Amino acid sequence: MLSVSFHFYRELNDFLPKQWRQREFARQYPLPGSVKDAIENLGVPHIEVDLILANGVSVDFDYRLGDGDRIAVYPLCESPDISPLTRLRPAPLRRPRFVLDCHLGRLARHLRMLGFDTLFYRHCDDDTLLEISVSQRRILLSRDRGLLKHGRLQRGYFVRATAPKLQITEVVERLQLRHRFTPFSRCLACNGLLSAVDREAVLQRLPENTRRYFRDFFQCTDCARVYWKGSHYQRMQQLVRELAAR
């Protein structure tokens, strides 16, 4: 029987039962399995882990547990200065792109509003989401821990909040997106890019009041949906300002 102690840092504690949070605790194992299996069996998806220290030395996910080991586990962005150590996540993407699980439609619209390339499908199975994330190097956002524990996944994040406005605030903060906004550059409905369009070209498709009061129009280059700076735009602009200021 092996005895191994664990200490999880910062938001990794969100996945642990109360008695193991923010402290060192010991577990017994009959056989020396991998540290990755041990971490996931404790409830923490590997995709949230950026650094593991075994007795003060950085190790990768294949490290075999030994009797008396002390394991410290750090999340993304919260590791100590780790230049000589083994980062477990691939280097951050210069311009993050996303694919969202089917239950995160409002978050998808918010990310598109901020200009992030965000794929979202109302009906999409887990294998397809994983395939898109891996092959297109997109960060998979989900509230499904099982999906985020999948071994193929390289980039993912478990969204803690359930309310849409708190979700976008959380994702902007945790993934450090604040300086990467290009607001109102993407279609909220389909993720296509927007470009300015002549008022005359879209006049027939606009409601009477809109024709009268607005001069600047934008059109999605994919689905041809037309946008203008109405009351909805003002509300979104307020949200962008709040997110940028936090």
Ligand SMILES: [Zn+2]
């Ligand atoms: Zn569109």
